[in-house]
Amino acid sequence: MPSDAIRAALIKRLRLSSAIADEDIKEIEALPISVRHYPAETAVVRDGERATDCCLIADGFCVRSKTIANGKRQILSIHIPGEIPDLMSLFLHVMDHDLSTLTPSTLGFISHETLQKLHRRSPGIAEMFWRDTLIDSAMFREWIVNVGQRPAPARLAHVMIELRERLRVIGRVDGGNFEMPLTQEQIGEALGITAVHANRVIRQLRQEGIVEFNRGRVTVLDERKFQELADFDNRYLHQSPTL
Amino acid sequence: MPSDAIRAALIKRLRLSSAIADEDIKEIEALPISVRHYPAETAVVRDGERATDCCLIADGFCVRSKTIANGKRQILSIHIPGEIPDLMSLFLHVMDHDLSTLTPSTLGFISHETLQKLHRRSPGIAEMFWRDTLIDSAMFREWIVNVGQRPAPARLAHVMIELRERLRVIGRVDGGNFEMPLTQEQIGEALGITAVHANRVIRQLRQEGIVEFNRGRVTVLDERKFQELADFDNRYLHQSPTL
DNA sequence: ACCCGGTTCCAACAAAAGTTAAGGACGCGT
DNA sequence: ACGCGTCCTTAACTTTTGTTGGAACCGGGT
Structure with missing residues (x-):
């Protein structure tokens, strides 16, 4: 490059x-x-x-x-x-x-x-x-706030949506599909939970038809539920130079 | 003033x-x-x-x-x-x-x-x-890191020591005794736990003879145990202008 | 002195998360 | 094709933390 x-x-x-x-x-x-x-x-x-x-x-x-x-x-x-x-x-x-x-x-x-x-x-x-x-x-x-106050499934959804919103800006989101190249071990380290609990949470979100996570890739299954779970408000990203 | x-x-x-x-x-x-x-x-x-x-x-x-x-x-x-x-x-x-x-x-x-x-x-x-x-x-x-990785008693000790190190600088620490004017509810909000669990943790630290917390005041009982529990390394406070 | 509201404290039970252990899937190198 | 290592997956069990509800304590105001 x-x-x-x-x-x-x-x-x-x-x-x-x-x-x-x-x-x-x-x-x-x-x-x-x-x-x-x-x-x-x-x-x-x-x-x-x-x-x-x-x-x-x-x-x-x-x-x-x-x-x-x-x-x-x-x-x-x-x-x-x-x-x-x-x-x-x-x-x-x-x-x-x-x-x-x-x-x-x-x-x-x-x-x-x-x-x-x-x-x-x-x-x-x-x-x-x-x-x-x-x-x-x-x-x-x-x-x-994420690590301190949200239940584990919401934590995961929140980190996912934050990443997606930032990837979107650089043109790296393809529909309901984007890269998140972490192992489940690393997801645990990000959310403040163990790897096996991370696995449980991922499974749960898949079973509830909310989001799919597979080998470093996120696929959103139900955008409504996903957003509701994540409790995401993008204001903290300060993505517009409102002076 | x-x-x-x-x-x-x-x-x-x-x-x-x-x-x-x-x-x-x-x-x-x-x-x-x-x-x-x-x-x-x-x-x-x-x-x-x-x-x-x-x-x-x-x-x-x-x-x-x-x-x-x-x-x-x-x-x-x-x-x-x-x-x-x-x-x-x-x-x-x-x-x-x-x-x-x-x-x-x-x-x-x-x-x-x-x-x-x-x-x-x-x-x-x-x-x-x-x-x-x-x-x-x-x-x-x-x-x-505190909220994500440390068990609740260590979280409390860590927040206490951070506060103490900062208070020390402005001359507000008297021996093993300093102000921390939070209710147990607020301590819970700081540590990412509920107020009743905050109470349990405070009680535990008192019973183990490590630290006493009473109406917004911290009294250290065993400095050695306190430090060991808190796992505190002051580098992140960047308190010296080492260029 | 009394009451009142906010704390603190505690116990019993429920839910969430950690621990341990083990089998299966997958990718990689030979 | 085979073996190897990493990751994923799951289950059973333990520990930590949350929930509910209630009693005791304390300080301020009347």
Whole structure:
């Protein structure tokens, strides 16, 4: 994948949540990006490491997670092409969580140094990226609510719909069908339940004719029931630059 | 409380996590702040509202929370004097959660407009505030892990220690004794459990001689056991400006 | 002193989720 | 085609957590 296409994906996504000036677009197009390929299930940055670059997902799915003393892992967010999952490392240099690939991924790295310079030069871009990190934060808030208050079937439905709404924006939803390349083990880690309970919940949703999950693919069977179960309100995604 | 004292508290806290230039301190000291008093258990900004100011806690405890369709509420964070819990509203104008007081509180309001101007004038301050929102975000990540992966007693211990570490910084910890002005109902909402289960957990920790919780006050009985149970690693608070 | 409302506390029972264990499906490499 | 490993699937059993309902406690107001 040419690094131009990567930049285009980023700009497309940023446009969604912020208004961008033309000269700022040029700045982003001129950003030096070094591209690297990662296999599936591989760490990109680890908890405790000091980051010197931010990484832009050109292709593939990634997750952020934290592992606690007893070895249990919690998935904090799922990331898709066009996103910069570790933008926070720009000012919080030592990582407090892991970033790793789910599928084979193409990542574009931009050094903190060039990003800092860019911000000094164009405050508009700084604000745009700041806003991006704030949306990230809003998504964490919703994730807390999901894990803390919803029964397991609703949790699963909610994570699915959030992912779908974000995939839709980059043209990756085909009718009632989209990619969610997690194993049941990983779904458990995202929802705060065990893998066998994740399996139970998936089975239940299938038996009730709501949604089908099969080898990393979601197929919605009954959109009405699906939405009702998920209790999803997209406001927290802040997908429109309403100032 | 004079608004000078409020500014001092803010500066003291910001110093902890960022290096501040002298001229930036002057800028903050010159910030126009309008002070208002709120009774306990009162909404400051509500989910869905459009904010025009950010609020600095001069005195009192506040929480951020979200309420879902079935009426259940999840507490997302607890806030103490010197913090700006809704800094995110600067760029995410329509609130995606509630901010409300726990105790009677004195709040200082700073308009978005003057903050935006300040940022254009001194990028150093902008970065400092940006970093502040990123730490906020890091705390949400840890909160997800807490609610998602730790057994209820560990959850409670973890929230208690996080609060204590933050209170310590503003000189509000007296030995093994500090304020945590939540009812058991609210503790349940913070941990993602019911009030009666919160009660069970509190009782258990008391019986095991680990920690005592009584009318909004925490007394540590066995620091060793307390820490071990909480599985607390303060890195995520990013309390030192290690660049 | 009294009452009142909100907490706190507790017990008995129900439901949800974790644990353990084991068989089956599938993809991959040889 | 075969074996191997990973994931999926399920069942039986245990533990944790939720639900319901009620009693005791406490502080503030009259």
